Amino acid sequence: MTEQNKQIIKATREGFGAAVAELAKNDRNIIVLSADLSPSLKVDNIRIDLSGQFVECGVAEQNMVGVASGMALSGKIPFATSFAEFLTGRAWEQIRIDVCYNNANVKLIGSHAGLATGEDGATHQILEDIALMRSLPNMTVLSPCDFNEAYKVTVQATKIKGPVYIRLARPKTPILTPNGGPFEIGKISPIKEGRGVIVLGTGPVLSEVVKAVNGLEEKQEEIGIYSVHTIKPIDKEKIIELAKGARGIITIEDHQLIGGLGSAVAEVLADNGISAPLRRLGVNNSFGESGPYHDLWKQHGMDSVSIQVTLKEFLI
Amino acid sequence: MNPFDYSSEQIKKEANILRQNVIKMIAGAGSGHPAGSLGMADVVSALYFKILNHNPTDPKKEDRDRVILSNGHICPLLYAVLASTGYFPKEELSNLRKLGDKLQGHPSKKDFDLIEASSGSLGHGLSVACGMAMASQQNEKTYKTWCLMSDAEHQEGSLWEAVMFASKYKLRNLKAIVDVNNIQLSGDVDQVMPLDLLKTKYESFGWQVIEVDGHDTEDLLVKLEQANNFENGPFVVLAKTIPGRGVSFMEGKWQWHGKAPNTEETKKALEELSKKQ
Numbered sequence: 001m002t003e004q005n006k007q008i009i010k011a012t013r014e015g016f017g018a019a020v021a022e023l024a025k026n027d028r029n030i031i032v033l034s035a036d037l038s039p040s041l042k043v044d045n046i047r048i049d050l051s052g053q054f055v056e057c058g059v060a061e062q063n064m065v066g067v068a069s070g071m072a073l074s075g076k077i078p079f080a081t082s083f084a085e086f087l088t089g090r091a092w093e094q095i096r097i098d099v100c101y102n103n104a105n106v107k108l109i110g111s112h113a114g115l116a117t118g119e120d121g122a123t124h125q126i127l128e129d130i131a132l133m134r135s136l137p138n139m140t141v142l143s144p145c146d147f148n149e150a151y152k153v154t155v156q157a158t159k160i161k162g163p164v165y166i167r168l169a170r171p172k173t174p175i176l177t178p179n180g181g182p183f184e185i186g187k188i189s190p191i192k193e194g195r196g197v198i199v200l201g202t203g204p205v206l207s208e209v210v211k212a213v214n215g216l217e218e219k220q221e222e223i224g225i226y227s228v229h230t231i232k233p234i235d236k237e238k239i240i241e242l243a244k245g246a247r248g249i250i251t252i253e254d255h256q257l258i259g260g261l262g263s264a265v266a267e268v269l270a271d272n273g274i275s276a277p278l279r280r281l282g283v284n285n286s287f288g289e290s291g292p293y294h295d296l297w298k299q300h301g302m303d304s305v306s307i308q309v310t311l312k313e314f315l316i
Numbered sequence: 317m318n319p320f321d322y323s324s325e326q327i328k329k330e331a332n333i334l335r336q337n338v339i340k341m342i343a344g345a346g347s348g349h350p351a352g353s354l355g356m357a358d359v360v361s362a363l364y365f366k367i368l369n370h371n372p373t374d375p376k377k378e379d380r381d382r383v384i385l386s387n388g389h390i391c392p393l394l395y396a397v398l399a400s401t402g403y404f405p406k407e408e409l410s411n412l413r414k415l416g417d418k419l420q421g422h423p424s425k426k427d428f429d430l431i432e433a434s435s436g437s438l439g440h441g442l443s444v445a446c447g448m449a450m451a452s453q454q455n456e457k458t459y460k461t462w463c464l465m466s467d468a469e470h471q472e473g474s475l476w477e478a479v480m481f482a483s484k485y486k487l488r489n490l491k492a493i494v495d496v497n498n499i500q501l502s503g504d505v506d507q508v509m510p511l512d513l514l515k516t517k518y519e520s521f522g523w524q525v526i527e528v529d530g531h532d533t534e535d536l537l538v539k540l541e542q543a544n545n546f547e548n549g550p551f552v553v554l555a556k557t558i559p560g561r562g563v564s565f566m567e568g569k570w571q572w573h574g575k576a577p578n579t580e581e582t583k584k585a586l587e588e589l590s591k592k593q
Contacts (some may be wrong), residue, residue: 008328010499052454055450058477058480058481060481062473062474062477063474063480063481064443066440066442066443066446066447066478067444067446067450067478068447069443069447069566070444070445070446070447070448070449070451070461071447071448071450071451072447073432073433073444073447073448074447074448074451074452075451076451076454094440094443094537097437097440098433098444099435099441101425101434102433102434103425180547253348267470313572
């Protein structure tokens, strides 16, 4: 959360696009598969400059995932890209059987996740993808909060020999993390340290948490903000460590409350007998709708003002 | 290279052994899918004993032909041929569907490394095979990926996505075989959901199509070889078969799609098959 970074806004999907272009240049086995959304997934440069490593599958996500599996089982490192809705929703069974059951080295890239998709409305705002993906054996689930983290998780994903899902978002949002420095899949990244109230968030909605905390007149130092970029495997040790002694834990995600980050954190706390007060922010069993994403976040209690209210409940 | 290079007479004899093993395995397991397994025995025997480039003593050799059994429910036949060709001991066939065994009820790569890709949910295999064929094409390799499918699984929409894809990319290393037996779990295909003119459908998608009697071994060898040698895009062999072939009371009956024979039926089936040897 440096002053320098605060003003820069870039989309997580751009971070993915930049990273995969770099990776593809250096490894001919990296193949990008597209379902007619290469401009949205920021992989048009690969389509043009590295056409031998680009496979257009058309609007046919189920086949794309099967093809990706077959390529992975033949030694390629395929990145199957689409909107998160069409990838994890429509092609879920192909992901389960062809990718996860085979433990195929496929990277699944779903952009336009969450209410952050905005005006396109509920059909395009998937709010269930984390739940769908994290229940699958062999799957690693990554959900970066900004451009830099998206770049890092993409690079790190190639070091995992097995299925990975990366959740990306449409809008340009503030950069919250440094472009270098230590980063490890499976380890929660601090955005701001603090031991009183712990905020565990995932995805670009974390920028609202930062805004909320910066806007507080007092007790900022008591709040810790952490990016849970790896939802599976969840960083149990760090969650337990942070929860012990905390006055409260808040989770926030642009996703259904059922089955997402909040659920994963609650499972860790319950499984380890930790009874810290937990407030889960997210979408409560409903669909989204068209509108500016900031307004949608506000409607669902995920804007900075709503977050401040929740924070103050714990800070009193 | 096929390490067996059998004559058609030998291939027929092996097909009969496959059928007997299929019956024994499914009867022993108490569940399974006999009709399609028996119906495709001649095709599978021809593939493994004459057509495929494979080597049981070097099962993972890089240039091996790949086989994807998209209609995974006929896996007793696949397991039987893998045992017959020496990939694993025939004695282990009796472990079909047993807890902890590699011979899962539907093919599992996780449990059995010789399986190229897991299958069982219909309509998946052709997409995976497309991926394999595309990878070999990108790597300028000549090994083939053979995808076996049922006719009824063509009712799955995503299969046609794969048909379209294979055509666009002219996947010359992709060879499909469809078991056209006109039965499925709950009835005859033309009653449940007709798939008339499968040949025309494939042709309209730009595939090379050939029809064959799936029990005429001599003709099968000619047409499978033709498929194997075709280099201008994807090729599909529509093999017309009789489900339950070789066991009189099973032949042509959809009721035997997914039912194990009881003790008496097993005895009768094995008697009939052994007489044909």
